[in-house]
Amino acid sequence: MTTDPDPCYADPRLARIYDPFAGDREDLTAYIEIADQLGADKILDVGCGTGALALRLAEGGRTVVGVDPAAAIVEIAKSRDRAQQVTWIQGDATSVSGLGADLAVMTGHVAQVIFAEDDWKRTLQGVHDALRPGGHLVFETRRPEGRPWERWAANDAPHILDIPGIGPVTQRCEVTDVSLPLVSLRYTYEFEVDGEVVVSDSIIRFRDRDEVELTLAAHGYRVVEVREAPDRPGREFVFIAQRAD
Known part of the structure; x- marks a missing residue:
């Protein structure tokens, strides 16, 4: 992820109003369903923000680690009800090497916020190193067309x-x-x-489907499926990729 988070995540005053402006986050339901489909018990939430998804995943008894580079937004996550059910880390995907996660997710268009190519490559490699062999990475990105x-x-x-x-x-x-x-x-x-x-x-950054698939393949993933975002049909791709060991 990027070294310097956007002010909306890093500024303490903006971090406190992130959730109200984000709304009800209907997009997160699809990720919970995918975690269920994959039978994922240990999950890494990359760019976890205020922890909306991480906490919902942890409710089912899963082991969840949330990582985000913005200290202010991580503090909001830590202050939420049942925050102790999740391990929170201020850092990026390279901070959790060897985690052995079954599944890593990037929601809220985190993949597009990582606009610098070097940061994108480091993120993919960091997630790869955090997954167990055969583990999955799932994220969405808006379709540039x-x-x-x-x-x-x-x-x-x-x-x-x-x-x-x-x-x-x-x-x-x-x-x-x-x-x-x-x-x-x-x-x-x-x-x-x-x-x-x-x-x-x-x-x-807007990446088309071919570019995303090429960068995934270059960093040790196999694309299993590309879905529509159910709450935004025709506007986004949801990539389901597997660590190809």
């Missing part, structure tokens, strides 16, 4: 939430640059309680 950045640019209305304990917060999103395969986004948050404005700039 859908050109979602055009939809984002057209929908520039502010999003306002009244967050308990924090008050009203206004979020605005702007597409600041499109230089494919990279798209730059700027999120601006205004806190009504004191008028503070916090800006978070992000870069995401």
Whole structure:
């Protein structure tokens, strides 16, 4: 993963409002179903964020490790109910070598946040080293042919939430640059309680299916299946890859 996390994960004030703006996370259900289908008992959540998926996976008695490079977001995860059921690590995929996981997951478009090619290669290798022989890696990525950045640019209305304990917060999103395969986004948050404005700039990378499959093969994986994201049909691919020992 990237060495310097986006401010939305690293800034303590933004980390506290991540979950309310993320919404109900319907996308996570598909990952739980895949974990069940694969019979995975030991799971690594790469880019775990506030731990929404890690905690749901741990509820079934699984051993779960959540890793994320942003200290502020890891602290939020540690503060959640039943957080002791998960092992939390501030770091990246290279921090968990030899874990022996049955399954590693990257949700919330983590694969696209890792936009630098060297970081992407290190992540794939780090996950490979954290999986047991025959273990699986599952993640989703937006399909570039859908050109979602055009939809984002057209929908520039502010999003306002009244967050308990924090008050009203206004979020605005702007597409600041499109230089494919990279798209730059700027999120601006205004806190009504004191008028503070916090800006978070992000870069995401769009990889087509062939590129993803080639990089997986180059780092010791076999692509088992490529699915649609059930909550976003036609917009994303979900890759299920196996450590090819």
